[in-house]
Amino acid sequence: TNSNEPPLVFHWFPFIGSTVTYGMDPPTFFKENRAKFGDVFTFVLLGKKTTVAMGPSGNDFVLNGKLKDVCAEEIYTVLTTPVFGKDVVYDCPNAKLMEQKKFMKIALTTEAFRSYVPIISHEVTDYFKRCADFKGKSGVVDIPKRMAEITIFTASHALQGSIIRNKFDVSLAALYHDLDMGFTPVNFMLHWAPLPWNRKRDHAQRTVAKTYMDTIVERRAMGDADKELDMMKHLMNSTYKNGTKVPDHEVAHMMIALLMAGQHSSSSTSSWIMLRLAQYPHIMEELYQEQVKVLGADLPPLKYEDLAKLPLNQAIIKETLRLHAPIHSIMRAVKSPMPVPGTKYVIPTSHTLLAAPGVSASDPAYFPNPDAWDPHRWEVDSPNAPTIIRNAVVEDEEKIDYGYGLVSKGSASPYLPFGAGRHRCIGEHFANLQLQTIVAETVRHYKFRNVDGGNTLIGTDYASLFSRPLEPANIHYEERD
Numbered sequence: 363t364n365s366n367e368p369p370l371v372f373h374w375f376p377f378i379g380s381t382v383t384y385g386m387d388p389p390t391f392f393k394e395n396r397a398k399f400g401d402v403f404t405f406v407l408l409g410k411k412t413t414v415a416m417g418p419s420g421n422d423f424v425l426n427g428k429l430k431d432v433c434a435e436e437i438y439t440v441l442t443t444p445v446f447g448k449d450v451v452y453d454c455p456n457a458k459l460m461e462q463k464k465f466m467k468i469a470l471t472t473e474a475f476r477s478y479v480p481i482i483s484h485e486v487t488d489y490f491k492r493c494a495d496f497k498g499k500s501g502v503v504d505i506p507k508r509m510a511e512i513t514i515f516t517a518s519h520a521l522q523g524s525i526i527r528n529k530f531d532v533s534l535a536a537l538y539h540d541l542d543m544g545f546t547p548v549n550f551m552l553h554w555a556p557l558p559w560n561r562k563r564d565h566a567q568r569t570v571a572k573t574y575m576d577t578i579v580e581r582r583a584m585g586d587a588d589k590e591l592d593m594m595k596h597l598m599n600s601t602y603k604n605g606t607k608v609p610d611h612e613v614a615h616m617m618i619a620l621l622m623a624g625q626h627s628s629s630s631t632s633s634w635i636m637l638r639l640a641q642y643p644h645i646m647e648e649l650y651q652e653q654v655k656v657l658g659a660d661l662p663p664l665k666y667e668d669l670a671k672l673p674l675n676q677a678i679i680k681e682t683l684r685l686h687a688p689i690h691s692i693m694r695a696v697k698s699p700m701p702v703p704g705t706k707y708v709i710p711t712s713h714t715l716l717a718a719p720g721v722s723a724s725d726p727a728y729f730p731n732p733d734a735w736d737p738h739r740w741e742v743d744s745p746n747a748p749t750i751i752r753n754a755v756v757e758d759e760e761k762i763d764y765g766y767g768l769v770s771k772g773s774a775s776p777y778l779p780f781g782a783g784r785h786r787c788i789g790e791h792f793a794n795l796q797l798q799t800i801v802a803e804t805v806r807h808y809k810f811r812n813v814d815g816g817n818t819l820i821g822t823d824y825a826s827l828f829s830r831p832l833e834p835a836n837i838h839y840e841e842r843d
C-alpha cells in the first residue's frame with residue numbers, strides 16, 4: 363500500500379481477500395480489526411479495496427461525504443436497478459433521487475399515519491386468526507416466516523393501498539419472492555449473469571411493475587372516488603422541479619423500491635423483536651401491563667395517539683435496532699482522493715468506502731453493558747442509559763436539507779440505524795409506526811418464551827442483503843386468556 367493509505371488487513375488469496383471472514387460475520391470482523399488498526403483500515407472484498415471508517419467520526423466521514431467525493435448509486439445500482447426498475451433511486455442522478463425522496467416523504471404524513479394504525483392492527487389480528495401456525499391455544503412457531511407475512515400484508519396495505527394489498531394474493535406473493543431472489547449480495551458481482559434467479563427476478567420485475575401500472579390507470583379513472591391516502595396516489599400526482607410529471611413507470615418502480623425497503627427492514631426487525639421477547643418473557647409482560655396502565659384494562663382498539671403514550675413499547679424498537687440493524691454495511695464509491703481528518707491517510711479513488719454504524723452502537727464507550735438487550739436503557743435514569751443521554755448533552759444535532767426536508771447530519775451520534783446525511787432513511791417514522799403497532803397488538807394476544815424455556819438467542823444470518831435471524835427460529839407461544 364502507498365504510504366498514506368490506511369493499513370491493509372492480511373489475506374492469503376488475491377480477489378477473495380477477506381471476503382469470507384467479513385461476509386460470514388461483519389461485526390466481529392470490524393471489531394477485531396478495529397482493535398488492531400483503529401477506526402480506519404482497508405480490506406479486500408471480492409477484489410475491491412474497501413476502506414472501513416468507524417466510530418462517530420467514521421460515520422460522519424462516509425455518510426456526510428460531499429457529492430463530489432462519494433457516490434452511492436455507483437455501488438448499489440447493479441443490485442437495486444434490476445429489482446426496482448429503471449430511472450428511479452440509483453438509476454438516476456442524485457438530484458433526481460432527492461426529489462423522489464421528497465415525494466415519498468410528503469406522502470408519509472401524520473394524517474396518513476393516523477389511518478395506518480387501525481389498518482395494521484386489523485391485519486395483525488386477522489393474521490393471527492387465519493394463520494394455521496397459530497391455531498392452537500399454545501404451540502411452537504417459526505417466527506421469522508410468520509413475521510415476513512405479517513409485514514408484507516401490513517406494509518402493502520398501508521403503504522401501497524388496498525387495491526395492491528388485495529392483489530397480494532398467492533400470485534403477487536410468489537412474484538415478490540422471485541423479485542426477492544435477485545436481492546442478494548452475490549449480485550454485487552453476478553447481477554449480469556444469466557443465472558436462473560436473475561431470469562426469475564427480471565420476469566418478476568416486469569410483471570409486478572405492470573400490475574402497478576395497471577392499478578395506476580385504474581385509480582386515475584376512479585378520480586375523486588378514490589379516497590385512500592397511500593403512497594401510490596401521492597406519487598401519481600407528483601411533478602419534478604423541471605415541470606415534468608412523474609411517469610407511470612417511475613411511480614411503479616418507486617413503489618417496488620419502497621415495498622422492498624419496507625419489507626426486508628421491517629420483517630428482519632420484527633423477527634428480532636419477537637425472538638427477544640421470547641428470550642425475556644418478563645419484558646413482554648411489562649409491555650402488556652404498560653398498555654393496561656395507560657389505555658385501561660379493556661384495551662380499546664389501538665389509535666395513532668396511543669403509541670406515544672407507550673414508552674417501553676417504543677424503546678423495544680430502539681433497543682432492537684441498536685443490536686440488530688438490518689443494514690450492517692453502508693457503501694460508497696470514492697470519486698476524488700479523500701484525506702481522512704485527523705490522520706495522514708488519503709483514500710484513493712480505487713477504493714470503496716464502508717460505514718458500519720452498528721459498531722459504535724455496541725461500543726461500551728457509548729452504551730454501558732452494550733451486548734445486553736435492555737429496552738429500559740433508553741429511560742433517562744437507567745444505569746445502562748447511553749452516555750449521551752446520561753450527560754444530558756442534548757446535542758442540538760446539526761440538520762441540513764438535501765432537497766427532501768431537514769435531516770440530522772448525525773455526525774456525533776453513535777446510534778444511526780437509519781443512516782445520516784444525504785442518503786438518510788425516509789421510512790423511519792413509518793417503520794416505527796408499523797413495528798410499534800405490530801408489537802402492541804401482539805402482546806395483547808400472546809405470551810412468548812423460548813421452546814426450551816431458557817434465555818438463549820439464535821445467531822444472525824449475514825449472507826443475505828439484510829442481516830436477519832438464522833432460520834428456522836422457533837419460539838413457544840401461548841394465547842393470553
Ligand code: HEM
Pocket residue numbers: 434459463466521620623624625627628631683687688689692693778779780781782784785786787788789790792793
Ligand atoms: C427498521 C426499518 C428501516 C431501517 C433500519 C432502514 C435503514 C436505512 C438506512 C441505514 C439507510 C441509508 C442507506 C445508505 O446510506 O446507503 C436507509 C435509506 C433509505 N430507506 Fe430505509 N430503513 C428502514 C425502513 C425503510 C422503509 C419502511 C422505507 C420506505 C417506506 C425506507 C426507505 C428508504 C429510502 C428511500 C432510503 C434512501 C436511500 C438513499 O437516499 O440512498 N426505509 N434506510
Ligand SMILES: N#Cc1ccc(COc2ccc(/C=C/c3ccc(C(F)(F)[C@](O)(Cn4cnnn4)c4ccc(F)cc4F)nc3)cc2)cc1
Pocket residue numbers: 381385386438442451547548619620622623624626627689690691692693787789824825826827828
Ligand atoms: N461472497 C460474498 C459476500 C460478500 C458480502 C456480503 C455482505 O456484504 C454486504 C455489503 C453491503 C450490503 C449493503 C446493504 C444494502 C445497501 C443498500 C440497500 C438498498 F439500497 F436496497 C436500500 O438502502 C435498503 N433499505 C433502505 N431502507 N430500507 N431498506 C434501499 C434504498 C432506497 C430504496 F428506495 C429502497 C431500498 F431498499 N439495501 C441493502 C449488504 C451486504 C455477503 C457475502
